[in-house]
Amino acid sequence: MSSLVFLVPLALVLGAAALGGFLWSLRSGQYDDLDGAAARILLDDEEDEN
């Protein structure tokens, strides 16, 4: 029982952190082009970036 006192809040904090991460990634436009993200993994790093 005593372990639950900090384990449950810990679980909730971790979950809330994941939720925050999701909302952040949503806001920063990471879900705007899912097909593109899937394809871009096949591209080499830009060698002629300047």
Next chain:
Amino acid sequence: MSCCAPGVEAAAEIGRDPSAEELKLASRDLGDGLYQTDLSVPGVHCAACIRTVERGLGKLAGVESARVNLSTKRVGVKWRGDAPPPMIQALAGFGYPAHLFEAEQDKGDPELSRLIRAVGVAGFCAMNIMLLSVSVWSGADAETRQAFHWISAVLALPALVYSGQVFFRSAWSALKVGRTNMDVPISIGITLAFSLSLYDTFHNGRHAYFDAATTLVFFLLIGRTLDHVMREKARAAVRGLVRLSPRGATILRDDGSHDYLPVSEVEPGMRILLAAGDRVPVDGMVVEGASELDCAIATGESAPLHVVPGSALRAGTLNLTGPLTLAATAKAQASFLAEMVRLMEAAEGGRARYRRLADRAAQLYSPVVHATAFLTFLGWMAATGDWHRAIGIAIAVLIITCPCALGLAVPIVQVIAARRLFENGIMVKDGSGIERLAQIDTAVFDKTGTLTLGRARLVDVEASDEAMLAVAAALAARSRHPLSRAIASGLDSGTPIALTEIIEQPGLGIEARVGGDSYRLGRSEWALVDGKLGQGTVLGRNGQFAAGFMFEDTLRPGTADALTALQGQGLGVAILSGDQPATVAATARQLGVEHFEGALLPGAKVSRLGELAAEGKRMLMVGDGLNDAPALAAAHVSMAPATAADIGRNAADFVFLHESLAAVPTALAVAREAGKLVRQNFALAVVYNAIALPIAIAGYVTPLVAALAMSLSSVLVVANALRLKAGKVTKTASAVQSEHLSGPQAMAAAE
């Protein structure tokens, strides 16, 4: 680019590229001298395409960055400078035809992000509550259970207040007008479940339904979000297609200066300069110059129209050969286009009356659910007199019958069907289009631009000798007129012939000298000394007949197969066209279509559809022109090619991007299978309720049973919907589609 150089099927090739002024007008000012232009590039579809486009554009002078969005097939280009870089020309050079995109419509989708945030919050709450609930169900002692219930209650609050809003709002707006929808039982169910659980938690009760309430919100929101995503995706794709109406016009001021004004600012009386290859921006009258106009999109007529000073022009028609000066006779809002909009609005009644399957189910469903829950409450009250127990069981009934399966049943199938269609190059505006398409028994086609491509093809030549044909080919090669192009590509040019003094006479033809002879290729009354009107296109040598040319509109690839496939499925096929009756009859004969009518005005098309509808027929209308737009709005369901006029595309439920007409049977096959799966899903939901409802009424539903039953029914429905992917029908249909696609591509390669 090798593997994925897009074929000729990629959308439209209309007129010429937008001018630099037009590009600038469509760009967004990001401040600091930076501009962003959004282009629709229908051809990108893999990683190599992304690289080619982004690197290629990045190398242009003035371009800061270019970013491809593969989902929406768009590229956003950020650039600096006074004039936009030649992006469209560069893209065409890489093999990706691009079109201007409406910048002002690209404003993101606040509703979607709201829904996704709601799903995220509900998911977080539901999962954590479920975690705690599992330990309660597995037998936590009273003290722990109590603590967990309290934590659950705190967690359930945001799910209810924030995520649940979606349902509460919809339910409230339905109740306000005295109607009920699916969201009413959902709202009552989750609110009551939460309230009773809270009450029980206060009083150390054994059961709490926090998990059921939040999981319900989570699942239903997923369905709602999918539904929304599907509609928006298609809408965005359709919006991104080529615009047929010009966005600006070059105005000739009285002092001789030129101005490029947005179409909406053009006033009647202004003089407009119209170059060859431009579309007429507003209704007007020719003041100066002569040319030929392609009216296919406006009236369905396939033969070019000869215009001289005094001729009236309709907005949307394409100037083919010579520069014209027009006097605007109407504002953009009052032009031909606007007239079509009025006709469309008048015609739209039938479509608006259609109610989606899910709504009809809800209409039936919610009174039954409410009545059952209420009767259960009364029954238990009468039997036990324990109001707490009676309410608890009534809520269990509400929760267990809550239309999880119904909420997901339709959208999940439609999302997958839309995905299938998207892969076949067909965009769906909204789910009800798929439902309506599955019901049709008649397919009505427009001719010009729909069954045919509106591109002339040389079919017959009558010539005095072979040498004349070589001259004709050489002359035709110098002109951009569609008939000249048809002659040039239809004749073997052979040895090159030296032409001198080449002059193109707009609206008449092209003339040149070969040695001592003067040749004219064009209208018979102009090319021949004794030529009469309407003899078609001829080659005259010193005014004497040398060769005559007969043309025919090119059929869309796959047209004959598509019509045969539709007739094979028992559909009636008809052609309604605005073109000359003789031309329509020839096309109909060639395709084996028995019912056809020509020379129909836009209004007449609508009334013909009305007559068919009065006979109890449900029609699919396939058309592309401005003149088809009212008919597209009037039909039970409608489809338009990507090359269609804006307004027609907006009126259509489906838009197909590929050239082949095989899209029609493909869409029909997908829609019918989707309809079957939706019915199966409804059947599953009914079976589930038939089993679960008696258990709930009998009072045996604990929170654990409710959670299991709900998840099971949702998973079943989703799994059933996924079977569409494996559907044999769609597989063979897409095979047919790709076969047709290889046709024009092969032809283009051969050229």
